Amino acid sequence: MRYSTVSLSGAALFSAEITASEQNQSEDYVMGFLAHNVVEASSPGTGVERLLKLDDLEAVSVSVTTQLKALIATPKKSADKDKLEGQICGLVYRALEHVPVEILDDPGFWRFIGIRYFWGFTLWRESTALAKNNIATYFSAKSSSESIPLRLYLRAQAMKDVDGQFPLAEAVSEGTDFWRSHIIRVRTGRARVLAQAFAKMQGSDRMMTDELRQFARRLNRQWSNVIMLDYDEKQSNDILKEIKKSLK
Numbered sequence: 001m002r003y004s005t006v007s008l009s010g011a012a013l014f015s016a017e018i019t020a021s022e023q024n025q026s027e028d029y030v031m032g033f034l035a036h037n038v039v040e041a042s043s044p045g046t047g048v049e050r051l052l053k054l055d056d057l058e059a060v061s062v063s064v065t066t067q068l069k070a071l072i073a074t075p076k077k078s079a080d081k082d083k084l085e086g087q088i089c090g091l092v093y094r095a096l097e098h099v100p101v102e103i104l105d106d107p108g109f110w111r112f113i114g115i116r117y118f119w120g121f122t123l124w125r126e127s128t129a130l131a132k133n134n135i136a137t138y139f140s141a142k143s144s145s146e147s148i149p150l151r152l153y154l155r156a157q158a159m160k161d162v163d164g165q166f167p168l169a170e171a172v173s174e175g176t177d178f179w180r181s182h183i184i185r186v187r188t189g190r191a192r193v194l195a196q197a198f199a200k201m202q203g204s205d206r207m208m209t210d211e212l213r214q215f216a217r218r219l220n221r222q223w224s225n226v227i228m229l230d231y232d233e234k235q236s237n238d239i240l241k242e243i244k245k246s247l248k
Contacts, residue, residue: 005108015136056095086170093156171203
């Protein structure tokens, strides 16, 4: 299967050019950039005659752009930017469910996705980084917690329940640090039931930053002695309660 990628140097060039001029922060610029910087790759063992279709992701991108326009038109100082990530992560996951794992493992694919479908969301979501000329971090796909489409996919993957829904994806309001640092960056995000129990606990009995970080450190240490990938709901709740009790 053939699919589109963007090189690391290409992502750096894109980031530099959209930072250098607001005129480059447009759909026309993005499409023109991609016309000269997209490289096709092939997924091993899937054949090269078929091109990966991303029509569903295109629809998600259009929907997100519409929501962004509404948010920008009525800005709020206290807007919860992470809330929108929670709302759309399940849509992103479903749009990419059909993509072979070999392609999902390619950072070049996520660079293409980030530029083609999420450039506007990225500039809005990471406006502080843009102002500091540090937006390249979010297009390089070097980090799973900073590549926006990848972290959306992983957040939904961790929160997907047995019915294929994502009811806990918005469980933690203003939870940027929680999702990025304590679910996506660490092994907890791969233990779906544990991750969901953690999100439910933080959503209903919120720990502040210092306590949350202490809690997360102790949870991460558990991985050296215990494999929690197959923990059920009771086991997950028990270990989380035990750790929280130890902090008091």
